[in-house]
Amino acid sequence: MRKVAPIETRKSDHxxxxxxxxxxxxxxxxxxxxxxxxxxxxxLDLGQVDTSLSLFGKKLAAPILISSMTGGTxxxxxxxxxxxxxxxECGVAMGVGSQRxxxxxxxxxxxxxxxxxxxxxxLLFANLGAVQLNYxxxxxxxxxxxxxxxADALILHLNPLxxxxxxxxxxxxxxxxxxxxxxxxxxxxxxxxxxxxxxISERTAKILADCGVAAIDVAGAGGTSWSQVEMYxxxxxxxxxxxxxxxxWGIPTADSILNVRKAVPDMKVFASGGxxxxxxxxxxxxxxxxxxxxxxxxxxxxxxxxxxxxxxxRLITRQIQVSMFAAGIVDLKHLEHIILKK
Ligand SMILES: Cc1cc2nc3c(=O)[nH]c(=O)nc-3n(C[C@H](O)[C@H](O)[C@H](O)COP(=O)(O)O)c2cc1C
Numbered sequence: 227m228r229k230v231a232p233i234e235t236r237k238s239d240h241x242x243x244x245x246x247x248x249x250x251x252x253x254x255x256x257x258x259x260x261x262x263x264x265x266x267x268x269x270l271d272l273g274q275v276d277t278s279l280s281l282f283g284k285k286l287a288a289p290i291l292i293s294s295m296t297g298g299t300x301x302x303x304x305x306x307x308x309x310x311x312x313x314x315e316c317g318v319a320m321g322v323g324s325q326r327x328x329x330x331x332x333x334x335x336x337x338x339x340x341x342x343x344x345x346x347x348x349l350l351f352a353n354l355g356a357v358q359l360n361y362x363x364x365x366x367x368x369x370x371x372x373x374x375x376x377a378d379a380l381i382l383h384l385n386p387l388x389x390x391x392x393x394x395x396x397x398x399x400x401x402x403x404x405x406x407x408x409x410x411x412x413x414x415x416x417x418x419x420x421x422x423x424x425x426i427s428e429r430t431a432k433i434l435a436d437c438g439v440a441a442i443d444v445a446g447a448g449g450t451s452w453s454q455v456e457m458y459x460x461x462x463x464x465x466x467x468x469x470x471x472x473x474x475w476g477i478p479t480a481d482s483i484l485n486v487r488k489a490v491p492d493m494k495v496f497a498s499g500g501x502x503x504x505x506x507x508x509x510x511x512x513x514x515x516x517x518x519x520x521x522x523x524x525x526x527x528x529x530x531x532x533x534x535x536x537x538x539x540r541l542i543t544r545q546i547q548v549s550m551f552a553a554g555i556v557d558l559k560h561l562e563h564i565i566l567k568k
Contacts (some may be wrong), residue, residue: 228357233327234334236459237298241305243458244450244525251423252473255448255500256480257509258567265554275550276557278317281516282378282416283439284349287317288381288543289511289558291519293445293498294353294381294420296481298327303337307344308528312535314345319517321351321381325371326417329424342375342473351418352377356384359405360398365412372415379416379440382406387476388452391469393461404538407437416440423450425477428489436518441494442486443519447476448500450522480513503546508553512564 243249257551264297277288292309296302306322308329313320322341341350347427352371372380410417419434420443426434434442434566457469477485479499486495498519507518519543527534555561 231275233330234299237296237302237323237327239459240455241268241296241299241301241525243455244522245529246376247454247458249450249454249458249522251449251451251454251476251500253447253476253478255446255563256478256504257448257506259568260480260509260513261568262508262512262549262553262564263567264552267315268551268554270551270554270556272547272551274556275547277546277550279516279558281319281349284319284347284378285317286319286349288539288546289507289517290318290539290542291320291496291498291517292524293443293519293521294321294323294351294383295521295525296323297325297338298323298331298334299337303340305525305528306337307340308535309533310341310345310348310525311532312528312539313348315514315536316353316436316539317347318539319349319351320345321519322353322375324353324355324383325374326354328374329367329370338375350375350377354380354382354388355396356382356402356419357386357389357396357399357407360400360402365409368409368413377415378411379418380413381418381420381421381443382409383420385422385452387472388422388456391465391472392454392456392459393465403433403437406434406439410438410440418443418496420496421445423447423452424475424550425479425482425499426486427477428485430485431489431493434491435490441496441516443496443498444479444482444486445500445519446479446482446497448479449498450500483510483513495518504542504547507542508546508549508561511558511561512566514562546563
């Protein structure tokens with residue numbers, strides 16, 4: 227039988243590998259193929275360009291999401307605190323990483339709960355692996371993770387490939403849709419589904435819409451690749467080679483957004499996976515997303531300080547604003563209707 231690392235070791239491995247190794251996908255997000263039409267006469271004052279929005283009852287200064295990453299170790303708690311401080315100061319949304327560690331080891335609860343403590347006003351997302359619904363979790367666990375951080379919504383992540391290429395992964399994804407549907411019906415908060423870096427097809431988008439999810443975060447290919455992370459963690463050559471196979475796997479983020487839009491035109495879409503800057507976020511919104519998320523980039527900033535994370539959010543916000551200005555777009559409602567050049 228293969229030895230499986232405890233959750234705490236896994237969480238610290240993830241942070242270390244993401245900070246120290248090149249874990250990028252072999253694919254790109256596809257956003258580099260899209261361009262705004264430059265307007266030399268935008269007929270706007272830059273200061274007028276409004277990047278704010280309301281979502282799930284919260285006001286955001288910009289359509290930026292600090293994507294779900296961590297919790298469950300002392301270092302992870304510190305990173306969560308810094309990210310949450312930055313989110314509160316700048317008025318953007320944030321997700322915590324999978325809270326399974328805290329359900330299994332309650333002494334880890336503060337490493338997640340710190341986020342709501344320092345960010346009382348932020349749009350905050352709880353997180354669990356959807357596959358855990360096939361391994362004994364149900365509505366009680368979903369309620370507990372939401373209450374733990376007083377979250378505004380629950381994200382259930384889908385990561386079949388990550389589970390399949392790691393030693394001892396939870397690989398039973400059979401008949402999961404019915405269970406996701408059950409959570410959507412019973413939970414008092416919206417349920418969001420996300421991938422973790424391989425994107426969403428039209429078929430999956432339709433199934434998720436039938437489950438009743440409130441939004442889909444496509445988390446497409448082009449950024450952090452979890453098969454690469456698992457390759458660096460592999461305990462033996464067999465697992466290393468298996469994980470290495472999938473460096474070029476997945477649906478790029480730009481294609482994933484379009485897939486969801488085509489399959490379920492009314493679905494709220496969040497875009498993440500390889501977004502480099504605010505210009506990429508602006509492109510995602512023009513393609514049909516409501517928020518743009520980044521994980522790896524925020525991890526690197528928060529590993530230094532919360533000030534670095536604030537600096538990054540300010541830069542991204544300004545990049546969105548200047549993109550809109552130079553394309554002659556006054557607010558996000560108009561940005562949603564802009565056609566990009568290919
Ligand atoms: C260190 C780290 C930990 C992550 N842990 C989680 C997690 O627990 N739950 C989850 O849904 N996604 C997790 N992700 C995936 C991200 O939320 C995101 O979907 C993915 O990394 C793509 O974004 P990026 O290319 O900007 O890094 C993690 C990402 C990183 C970098």
